[in-house]
Amino acid sequence: MKGHPRHFSGKIWSESPREFALEELARMAETTAEAVRMYFELGLLGEEGKSGRFGEGTLFLVRRIEQLRVEYGVPAKGAGLVLDLAARIEELEEEIRSLREAMGR
């Protein structure tokens, strides 16, 4: 996959938003800092974390990559593709919904 991943169309909102350092993020996602670094290098996590701090969105993504890897045996690159596709489907579903609504009037 070239270019920036789409991730998921929505943002994460939390009443008590947290920020993590790399090791904390890895611990929360039950993986290693090494693995998270690799996901960044593969371009799976976008631009966040240049400052060394990571938000809810990155945790959300890392946990899903881990889940796809561990539970479904999908390699990291493939997990990025799956997440991109899932996000794209969500986007398209929303677009279809909105177009259908506009058309029906």
Add this chain to the structure above:
Amino acid sequence: MEYKNYYEILGVAPTATPEEIRRAFRGKAREYHPDVAKDKVKGAEKFKEVNEAYEVLSDPAKRTKYDQMGREVPGGGFAWQGAPGGADMPDMEEVHFGGTGYSDFFEHLFGGMGGGGFRGVGGRRMARRGSDIEGDMMVTLEEALRGSTREVTLQRGGGKTETYRVKIPAGVREGQRIRLAGKGESGRSGGESGDLYLRVRLARHPDLRVEGSDLFADVEVAPWEAVLGAKVSVPTLDGAVSLKVPAGSTAGQKLRLRGQGLAREDGGRGDLYAVLGIVVPAEVRPEEKKLWEKLAQESRWRPGARE
């Protein structure tokens, strides 16, 4: 899980056309809209039920799936025709939501259709953080604009029902996820609990449609009103407002009501556009017909090519 008869909820026949379904939705949605219903709580519940029914029946893919999968059987319960979505996932913990605006029935049939069904999958023996749980949350445009607090219930693995107060922030968008820390699946062998994510789906409004942070409303005027100008009533999230349609307006023209849209990320508000439609009377009285005939003779204006 209770079977939902979406056709009955909208009051249409199972053979209803998309147009009939749309009309039925708009009628029911107006009737139960939280702003107009006499009993606000009941109204809000009915409004969400009607929205859910419309979401399924207005989407050909969902409607087909619904028609094929469930069929009501006499004497309670219903017969599944085939496995519900995601049933083949390993060690899936049964999760039942309440208060999200979507029924359990809807979640089982359509939950995670696009998102990829990441909810509650586990099954390893070492210490592990619990899986995250995802669900949909129906949010009305009024709630998206002003924010609100909702009570969501969660019942997992047949255990007791837990109730959470979920804050819906003002300015929330379609597809945005609201995170409830530590409310996902419990961890195994001392692992932490996962998180609960509620994905926001905006409820459809009977009179307004959404595009980003802008809203669109259709307003209809008579041909002479379009030519001479008129005052019309436009629905907004703060109630109807009066809008001046300038003389010489054309169908499809958009009139902007600044700052009457949804909340924007920068703290401002989007705009509301009244989209002008020109409608002609279905029947005209003889006197009116004479006037039109006179106009047809007098007017030199001929739009479009003629033979």
